[in-house]
Amino acid sequence: MRIAILRRAPKASFSMDVYADGLIRGLKVVRPNWQIIECSPVLNIASVRQSNWIAGGQKYYERYWRYPRTLKNLDADIFHVIDQSDGYLCYWLKRYKKPNVVTCHDLINLIKPDTFQGRAKFPLISITAWKLAIQGMREANHILAVSSHTKKDAVEHLAIAPHNITVVPNAVDAIFHPLLPDDIDEFRRRRGIAKDTLCLLNVGSNNARKNILTILKTLAVLNTQGLPVMFWKVGADFNAEQKHFIKIHHLESCIAYLGRPDEATLVKIYNAADVLLAPSLYEGFGLTVLEAMACGAAVVAANATSIPEVAGDAAILTAPLDVDAIVKAIQQLYDHPRYREQLVQRGLERVKQFTWEKTAAHVANVYEQVLDKCSAYE
16 A cells, blocks of 8 residues: 655644654554655745745745645555645545545644734734635545544534544654663753752743743742742743743742753653643643653643543643642652652553554554545445
8 A cells, every 4th residue: 555644844843743753653563565655845944934925925835736736646545644734635635536634633723813823924824724724624534633632623613523533642752761860860960950859841832822821830839838849941932921920030040941952852851850740721632741751750731621631640630720739739749759659650651552553553544444435435
């Protein structure tokens, strides 16, 4: 069987690269005789980020006209659109009578449109194009949702029939694993972290849905209580409002921004942290929860959207805006190291359920079912 993996433009989305790379690796293990073809728009990433109409026009021409037309003559048995933002391709694939599936990771921009603000050079055009794109999923032969919550959103907000959606969770890469204690101690020593300090971590963007301000409010309470904590922020830097909060609450000494590390350094950071804080207001999946668990960190996360189905019983779940509950959870983990270790062990067991081989096996079964169904109608 020949599978065409329709990726995002190179470097356009790190998370979609992780998904596509992991899925392809898994497919090569579970279906070694299949041939996999990778396709993506040909975009000049540097030029399309420029704030001018010419660059923007070139991007839209490539994505929505030239690239889709190339798929007509591509020889593949089934086409897999990797991201719902490219759902518009399903219009073209249906026209060309090409069997296809699309993965829906989340519908955040539709459900919480404020999250789209500040992320596009031409916001009105971009959000309109995005809405048309995701509506293209209705034309797909089948949809893969990364969580039950994402499936629920697709049913409610796009009126897609539940039987046309299969939940296939994401997975965590094998690079995320526990390191030797000496390596962890050395990393903490280099950063001047005392042994009795509880290192808290958040990994990801600084979008409003990530709820970073609640973490800072939690730190302010912990600081007044004298609990020895250090908060590491990885990914996007703090915004102006958050930096102002840090300054007026004198939190500079217990907060460090660690930038956007490469994967190997990120693994060290996860290992050196004691607790991942993930109080997100909305997640289509919540991959950082699994990454932290895989590296031996305890997790305190929101009991919202998809996070509970990802975390299971291996995390402390609280209401995302409940500062007192998050403070209580952190104090519990600090005061009871044995309980923290139990939570860590639950996390290490939990992540065994999320491998790219398992994900790929589910996806491969969907491919086969779609092709059988299409053949029946020929």
